[in-house]
Amino acid sequence: MFSPLLVLVQGSTPASIIGPMQPRHLAILGVGLLGGSIGLAVRSRLKGCKVAGYGHRAAALDVALQMGAIDERYEDPAQAVRGADFVILCTPVGRLASLLAEIAPVLSPGTIVTDVGSTKRAVVEAAEQSLPPGVHFVGSHPMAGSEKRGVEFARADLFDRAVCITTPTPHTDPQALTNVESFWQTLGMRTTRLDPVEHDRLLADVSHLPHAVAGALVAMQDDAALGLCGKGFLDMTRIAGGDPGLWRDILLENRQNVRASLKRLEGHLNELDGLLEHGTPDQLEAWLRGAAERREGLLLRRADS
Amino acid sequence: MFSPLLVLVQGSTPASIIGPMQPRHLAILGVGLLGGSIGLAVRSRLKGCKVAGYGHRAAALDVALQMGAIDERYEDPAQAVRGADFVILCTPVGRLASLLAEIAPVLSPGTIVTDVGSTKRAVVEAAEQSLPPGVHFVGSHPMAGSEKRGVEFARADLFDRAVCITTPTPHTDPQALTNVESFWQTLGMRTTRLDPVEHDRLLADVSHLPHAVAGALVAMQDDAALGLCGKGFLDMTRIAGGDPGLWRDILLENRQNVRASLKRLEGHLNELDGLLEHGTPDQLEAWLRGAAERREGLLLRRADS
Numbered sequence: 245m246f247s248p249l250l251v252l253v254q255g256s257t258p259a260s261i262i263g264p265m266q267p268r269h270l271a272i273l274g275v276g277l278l279g280g281s282i283g284l285a286v287r288s289r290l291k292g293c294k295v296a297g298y299g300h301r302a303a304a305l306d307v308a309l310q311m312g313a314i315d316e317r318y319e320d321p322a323q324a325v326r327g328a329d330f331v332i333l334c335t336p337v338g339r340l341a342s343l344l345a346e347i348a349p350v351l352s353p354g355t356i357v358t359d360v361g362s363t364k365r366a367v368v369e370a371a372e373q374s375l376p377p378g379v380h381f382v383g384s385h386p387m388a389g390s391e392k393r394g395v396e397f398a399r400a401d402l403f404d405r406a407v408c409i410t411t412p413t414p415h416t417d418p419q420a421l422t423n424v425e426s427f428w429q430t431l432g433m434r435t436t437r438l439d440p441v442e443h444d445r446l447l448a449d450v451s452h453l454p455h456a457v458a459g460a461l462v463a464m465q466d467d468a469a470l471g472l473c474g475k476g477f478l479d480m481t482r483i484a485g486g487d488p489g490l491w492r493d494i495l496l497e498n499r500q501n502v503r504a505s506l507k508r509l510e511g512h513l514n515e516l517d518g519l520l521e522h523g524t525p526d527q528l529e530a531w532l533r534g535a536a537e538r539r540e541g542l543l544l545r546r547a548d549s
Numbered sequence: 550m551f552s553p554l555l556v557l558v559q560g561s562t563p564a565s566i567i568g569p570m571q572p573r574h575l576a577i578l579g580v581g582l583l584g585g586s587i588g589l590a591v592r593s594r595l596k597g598c599k600v601a602g603y604g605h606r607a608a609a610l611d612v613a614l615q616m617g618a619i620d621e622r623y624e625d626p627a628q629a630v631r632g633a634d635f636v637i638l639c640t641p642v643g644r645l646a647s648l649l650a651e652i653a654p655v656l657s658p659g660t661i662v663t664d665v666g667s668t669k670r671a672v673v674e675a676a677e678q679s680l681p682p683g684v685h686f687v688g689s690h691p692m693a694g695s696e697k698r699g700v701e702f703a704r705a706d707l708f709d710r711a712v713c714i715t716t717p718t719p720h721t722d723p724q725a726l727t728n729v730e731s732f733w734q735t736l737g738m739r740t741t742r743l744d745p746v747e748h749d750r751l752l753a754d755v756s757h758l759p760h761a762v763a764g765a766l767v768a769m770q771d772d773a774a775l776g777l778c779g780k781g782f783l784d785m786t787r788i789a790g791g792d793p794g795l796w797r798d799i800l801l802e803n804r805q806n807v808r809a810s811l812k813r814l815e816g817h818l819n820e821l822d823g824l825l826e827h828g829t830p831d832q833l834e835a836w837l838r839g840a841a842e843r844r845e846g847l848l849l850r851r852a853d854s
Contacts, residue, residue, distance in 0.1 A: 387779045409777065442773075450774040454766055454785050459840030460817035461759055462847070464810075468747075469755040470847055472714065474692045476788040478847075480759050483781040485844045488837035492830055495837075499825040505769075506822055510815065512765035517811055520804045525643075525797055532793035532800075535764030539790045542767070542775055542783075 264426030267293055267330030267356075273321050273343055275299045275308040277390060278360050279334030280398030283313030285431045288400050298324035308395045322350045330427070332384075333359035333367075338493035341370040353378030356420050358427075360386050362447065363497045364411040364440035372415055380420030383411035383440055385447070386433060391485040404432035411440040448501035452494055453509060456502065458484035569731030572598055572635030572661075578626050578648055580604045580613040582695060583665050584639030585703030588618030590736045593705050603629035613700045627655045635732070637689075638664035638672075643798030646675040658683030661725050663732075665691050667752065668802040669716040669745040677720055685725030688716035688745055690752070691738060696790040709737035716745040753806035757799055758814060761807065763789035 270286055272279045275297045283295050297314030298321045299305045305317040318324035325331050325347045333340055340361055351357070357379060361367050364383045371381035388406040390397060408428040412421050425435040438446070458481045465473075495502055519528045575591055577584045580602045588600050602619030603626045604610045610622040623629035630636050630652045638645055645666055656662070662684060666672050669688045676686035693711040695702060713733040717726050730740040743751070763786045770778075800807055824833045 387777070406779070407777065436777075446771075446774040446777055449770055450778045450782050454782055456821055457762060457766065457818070458785060459837060460814055460821060461762065462840045462843045463836075464813050464817050465754055465843075466751075469751040470843075472692070472712065472741075472751055473755045473847065474694075474711070477755050477759055479784045479787055480763060481844055481847075482784055484840045485848075486837075486841065488834050488841050491837050492834040495825060495833060496830060503822055503825050506818060508769050509765055510818065512769050513762070513811060513815065516761055516765060517808055520800060520808050525801060528800060529793045529797040531768075532764060532791075532796050535767045535789045536791065536793050538767045538770075538775075539786055542778065542786075543790075 264423045266290055266423075266430065267328075267427065269294045269296070269328045269330070271296045271298065271325045271328035271331045272314065272334055273298045273324060273331065273347070274334035274336075274339075275304055275314060275395050276334065277393060277395065277397050278386070278388075278402075279332070280308050280311065280313040280395035281388075281400065281402035282332060282334065282360075282431070283308060284311065284398055284400035285403060287312055287315075289430055296324045296328060304395050308398075311395065311398065313395060313398055321346050325355075326350055327352075329355055330423075331355060331357045333357070333361070336487075336490045336493045337361040337363050337367065337497050340367045341374075344370050344374045348374045348376060348379075351376065351379045355379050356423055357381045358384045358424050360384060362451065362494045364409075364438075364443045366497050368411055368413060368440040372413070380417040382416055382421050382424040383443075384424060384428065385409040385411070385443065386428060386431075388433075391483055391487075393487045393490075401432070403428070406433055408433040408435045409443055410435055410437050411443050412437055413440065444498050445501050445504075448498050448505040449508075452498055452502050453505040455483050455486060455491055456495065456506070457509065458482070569728045571595055571728075571735065572633075572732065574599045574601070574633045574635070576601045576603065576630045576633035576636045577619065577639055578603045578629060578636065578652070579639035579641075579644075580609055580619060580700050581639065582698060582700065582702050583691070583693075583707075584637070585613050585616065585618040585700035586693075586705065586707035587637060587639065587665075587736070588613060589616065589703055589705035590708060592617055592620075594735055601629045601633060609700050613703075616700065616703065618700060618703055626651050630660075631655055632657075634660055635728075636660060636662045638662070638666070641792075641795045641798045642666040642668050642672065642802050645672045646679075649675050649679045653679045653681060653684075656681065656684045660684050661728055662686045663689045663729050665689060667756065667799045669714075669743075669748045671802050673716055673718060673745040677718070685722040687721055687726050687729040688748075689729060689733065690714040690716070690748065691733060691736075693738075696788055696792075698792045698795075706737070708733070711738055713738040713740045714748055715740055715742050716748050717742055718745065749803050750806050750809075753803050753810040754813075757803055757807050758810040760788050760791065760796055761800065761811070762814070763787070 270293055272283055286293055295314045296316045297308050298318045308314045309317050359367055368383045375381055386408040388403045428435050462481050462484045575598055577588055591598055600619045601621045602613050603623045613619045614622050664672055673688045680686055691708055691713040693708045733740050767786050767789045
């Protein structure tokens with residue numbers, strides 16, 4: 245029987261026995277709020293890991309370099325990934341497919357590629373189609389962020405205690421999946437796995453539709469009403485301040501699910517409208533109580549986790 | 550020419566010259582979160598003012614007394630208001646009309662009565678019908694609160710820097726209006742005036758409908774989606790945790806306006822749905838940008854104020 249050390253030396257061990265590998269040379273493609281925060285977190289938690297950054301705006305790259313979020317700046321994604329063992333795509337989701345096509349020819353076998361997109365079906369499909377054999381893609385959705393935009397708002401602790409969803413498929417390399425999960429855990433995240441199609445369906449309900457509704461709630465107000473808004477309204481519409489270009493991509497890419505979510509929301513609103521029209525006070529209270537208890541349960545569940 | 554002091558001694562001065570009067574004997578009817586917070590604030594900012602409290606739950610009265618939110622406890626509203634020069638109704642809005650009828654016979658001329666209800670048309674009408682001549686009603690809506698319920702969450706600073714809407718009508722006594730505004734200002738609030746009907750229309754848009762939408766957004770989620778919710782969803786649905794009985798009353802009393810607001814929201818959501826179905830990316834981005842800019846303007850405006 246080999247000892248673990250001997251196994252390691254032999255070089256024939258399943259990687260799961262030697263544990264997850266951490267990146268030594270990371271390429272971050274897109275240095276905005278998320279990309280910049282990943283860079284800062286990696287530089288503080290993964291000492292010795294080189295961080296290359298690509299961005300299409302020279303000014304953002306300069307800021308990222310100055311903040312210490314990246315070690316090297318590139319204005320060409322193919323140059324940025326050269327030599328990297330771990331690549332994270334951090335551009336808006338509408339740019340992911342073309343970015344994969346641009347870097348595919350220069351990635352070495354063994355490289356792990358992941359992303360931070362809020363929709364997953366399309367990027368997983370694009371990666372499985374365009375990346376060469378031996379390059380391992382694992383979809384990721386770190387659920388952290390802000391309605392703020394730009395690398396100047398990046399923070400090393402942005403991911404702390406937040407959830408990262410990974411979206412493996414039957415084609416996903418198990419070791420690459422473990423490595424990607426381990427990476428997010430190093431940044432302070434809890435990880436969970438979902439099928440990419442299921443991910444997009446659930447996120448339409450709990451994230452993409454709410455964003456659209458926040459926008460509609462702001463858009464419908466006249467100035468006099470807005471002048472009276474309280475903390476409740478401000479909290480409720482905070483996410484409407486998010487980057488319009490980023491959200492355009494998310495809503496378009498997930499449009500079928502978002503439209504289905506919208507239809508279901510309208511069903512619930514119509515139910516309420518019916519109660520306002522001809523329901524009893526008790527029925528209306530029961531509707532409100534159901535929502536309040538569900539919200540309460542959500543807080544308790546999160547407090548537990 | 551009289552000096553101001555002489556005028557005061559003569560006793561013939563219009564009250565506006567001698568300035569607003571502060572209550573010396575306040576009765577708070579309903580000692581929950583708002584009533585209790587008013588009591589705490591008055592006891593810290595209006596030294597020497599006696600505070601009588603009425604509540605229908607003996608336990609809440611005990612807590613209010615123990616916290617120092619009231620000086621005297623009453624389980625009968627008519628007893629609580631005896632001798633008071635300033636009465637604040639702090640029960641759920643569905644209880645206000647009956648409460649006014651119960652206290653009307655024992656209020657002395659000169660007494661000022663106000664309330665803290667989130668709807669105003671009905672209470673203003675009820676007060677103008679049921680209060681005796683010489684008792685002055687002024688509707689108030691201090692826009693402060695919490696999704697928490699009960700006097701145990703009361704805080705002396707709950708009203709600090711928040712807005713209080715008063716809702717005078719042509720029948721409102723101008724000096725009583727000034728006194729009520731001065732009272733809220735003493736508690737740290739900025740005051741503004743609105744016609745009660747206009748108040749209810751605007752608040753349906755900016756407060757009552759958002760509450761209903763937050764409830765629908767929670768109700769429509771399945772457990773798997775709720776398990777993935779992030780800070781954006783939590784913030785957006787916080788108000789759905791509000792007291793169902795309280796909100797039942799508000800939605801029922803303002804049902805016509807809330808239904809009209811709901812119809813307008815659905816118009817905006819349908820517009821978005823149309824853009825998702827056959828709009829261009831630019832059109833969708835413009836819709837999102839409009840909402841984001843309106844939200845941004847709102848923050849700037851509040852920062853100014």
